[in-house]
Amino acid sequence: MKTRVTELLGIEHPVIQGAMAWVANASLAGAVSEAGGLGIIAAGAAPLAWIEEQVRIARSMTDRPIGVNVMLMNPEAPEVAKLLANLKVDVITTGAGSPSAYIDMWKEAGSKVVPVVASSALAARMERLGADAVVAEGCEAGGHIGELTTMALVPAVCDAVSIPVIAAGGIADGRTMAAAFALGAEGVQVGTRFLTVDECTVADAYKDRVIAAKDSDTIVTGRAGGHPVRGLKNAFSRNVRTLEADPSCDPRELEALYAGSLRRAVEGDVVRGSMMAGQSAGIVYERKTAREAISEMIGQAEALGMRSLEELAQANADRTPMQRGA
Missing domain, CATH: 3.20.20.70 (Aldolase class I)
Structure with a gap:
């Protein structure tokens, strides 16, 4: 081709x-x-x-x-x-x-x-x-x-x-x-x-979550701060969305939550890590x-x-x- x-x-x-x-x-x-x-x-x-x-x-x-x-x-x-x-x-x-x-x-x-x-x-x-x-x-x-x-x-x-x-x-x-x-x-x-x-070389747990994902299993966080990121739904991403919707949330709390989150996912923490993945995970x-x-x-x-x-x-x-x- x-x-x-x-x-x-x-x-x-x-x-x-x-x-x-x-x-x-x-x-x-x-x-x-x-x-x-x-x-x-x-x-x-x-x-x-x-x-x-x-x-x-x-x-x-x-x-x-x-x-x-x-x-x-x-x-x-x-x-x-x-x-x-x-x-x-x-x-x-x-x-x-x-x-x-x-x-x-x-x-x-x-x-x-x-x-x-x-x-x-x-x-x-x-x-x-x-x-x-x-x-x-x-x-x-x-x-x-x-x-x-x-x-x-x-x-x-x-x-x-x-x-x-x-x-x-x-x-x-x-x-x-x-x-x-x-x-x-x-x-x-x-x-x-x-x-x-x-x-x-990402952890098997991360790969397994991608393979198991349905078409509706991704979520976008970060829109509130002008830097939207798409990843798989988990405790981390839901927590971020909750904090973003709270007008009293201290931005430093969000920054602390984001710090090292992708690395955690890559190393196998699929609960507290940011498992970045696209909507195509569903196929x-x-x-x-x-x-x-x-x-x-x-x-x-x-x-x-x-x-x-x-x-x-x-x-x-x-x-x-x-x-x-x-």
Whole structure:
């Protein structure tokens, strides 16, 4: 399957693994890349030495492209940006801010730059800044989210830019992948599905909760503070929602509750931890290897018939600017 995304990133399948803090390490990223997708290491707020080590480990696992995600609100983002340029990382994705200060440096180092966006206006700005592609992430996704759904966001972004668009949010199987391509995407970013694969190093208890989840088992916290986060319902998330609804709640109490919550979940505390996961958890039914998950997704999408994903991607790439709404 060839699309502008596979050609741009040098990958076999147009499947990008989501950058999940405390989750997306070399073990997962290397396995996804070796299986033909694009594995992403989540730099988050990790020390520079850890990031460099994870890139080295992932590269020892595969000779295929590896990506790193930069959380731009991290106070050490400038140092992370320089490190990735020095390492000549194949693909750099970004979130939580604008990468404008680093794009030229990264591109001079030979990296492809792919920001995550939550609106068509932001996507158009990233194209003007020189981004190679964008990830349009709808609010069905796990972790930090925007307000627009994938169904509304992806076609709007595709109409706003001429660079390739990768759809994210609610995508976990071939049906949702095919739907994303029908909306104009030429690749998909998948997070929650990869939470449960064998190569993901989160605790089994976390994986089991994702697999057991129904379509209504996620909840959004943090809207009161302007930083909404989607995760699985548990004692932690319900407690947060209760405190957010209490006008007398001291913000410091919420901050204390959030501190270390994701790490607790990753290490197996599914009661007091923040189990970030998307709404697609409701269609994740079993564990597989990363290779099996990708093969199943691609096979199911292609089997849906009528027009192949490659044909859909080519049709979108061939549209004129007027047809894109420009």
